[in-house]
Amino acid sequence: MKKNILFGFAACGAMLLSANVATAQEAVAVEEVTITETEAVECGDHFYSERGANWFLQIGAGMELPMTDRIADGQEHHRHITASYNIAFGKWFSPYLAWRIGATGGAYHVDADGYNKAKYINANADLMWDMFNSFGSVKSDRFLSVIPFVGLGVSRSWGWAHDPALYTQHGAVKTRVWEFPVSVGLQLRFRLCKYVDFFAEGRYGLFGDEFDGSAIGQNVDMNLNVLGGFNINFGGREFKSFNPCDYLGYINQLNGQVNDLRGALATCGAALAAAEAQLPCPEVVAPECPDAQAPLLSTVRFTINSAKITSTETVNVYNIAQWMKANPNSNVVIKGYADKDTGTASYNMKLSERRAQNVYNMLTKEYGIPADRLTIKAEGSDSQVYDVNNWNRIVIFSQN
Known part of the structure; x- marks a missing residue:
């Protein structure tokens, strides 16, 4: 009897112990709890420009050299170098690419069906590409940048010294000539400080046949323009970066x-x-x-x-x-x-x-x-x- 009672107490104790544990x-x-990513992202540096930064104003001067037709047999044909002046503005919207709108003007002299000269202004919209930032690391303080560019434009010539050999469909002499050139060029940019660069660039433009005041000869007239001057960088020339x-x-x-x-x-x-x-x-x-x-x-x-x-x-x-x-x-x-x-x-x-x-x-x-x-x-x-x-x-x- 005592053994049964002791056995009962032991069983109850074991049940209580299991319940407590x-x-x-x-x-x-x-x-x-684990903190995890919710979305896959593309790793790598992403660049952005702060508001108001990377705008620039370009002011320059240089020379131009028209390369046009030689018309009359036996006529002396010379290349005439004249002064040209330039102003432009634009923005680098990434470390690699920029747009630029500018105007170049002056007077050019040509030997086409006789010597002649005229005043002109040429407006261009350019797409610019920074080669060093594209092929190397992005550096805002790089001293030298090599920047090829391509452009589309519109050109007007007027004030001819002699009437050009151009006529309207009604037989009247044209006193103003409009052209729509395409151009390619290369700019060398030298950093002077955060806000100022010196630049030297050459532009090679392809014009229609009437650029030199004559529609006889080659179908395309050409003009070489070489400029030097300064870029004023508003807000500095710098891009911020982040890696997601x-x-x-x-x-x-x-x-x-x-x-x-x-x-x-x-x-x-x-x-x-x-x-x-x-x-x-x-x-x-x-x-x-x-x-x-x-x-x-x-x-x-x-x-x-x-x-x-x-x-x-x-x-x-x-x-x-x-x-x-x-x-x-x-x-x-x-x-x-x-x-x-x-x-x-x-x-x-x-x-x-x-x-x-x-x-x-x-x-x-x-x-x-x-x-x-x-x-x-x-x-x-x-x-x-x-x-x-x-x-x-x-x-x-x-x-x-």
């Missing part, structure tokens, strides 16, 4: 920190459940749980060869400032990095130091963080946080 395990269940894949490393970092915290919480919960499940109940010893200080998730990313904090990254400096104000006993180390594929190790060390220094200056001067709570550390390119090269243009924060 199950209850404790349910109490510490952790929902798994730069945030992928940040997402992976967040995933790792979430998983670490979830694992620490699960371990602590399991230890607590094991203590509560002990029968009879001894004095419970609280397990040592890892210090769950708030991780410093904010980072500050930079563009290539730059220590400037962009407007899109300022919010991350602000977040660190707010965290430090909420945790007045915590100090922070500001670690600057540079990617190893750009620049030398010594240059990258100085660049990473400038990046960290600029973040330090913003925290202390704009957000009022005491300087003694911050430490600057330059890592250069010897230490790479991420496997993807471009992700290492970064400043990372850690608790001191």
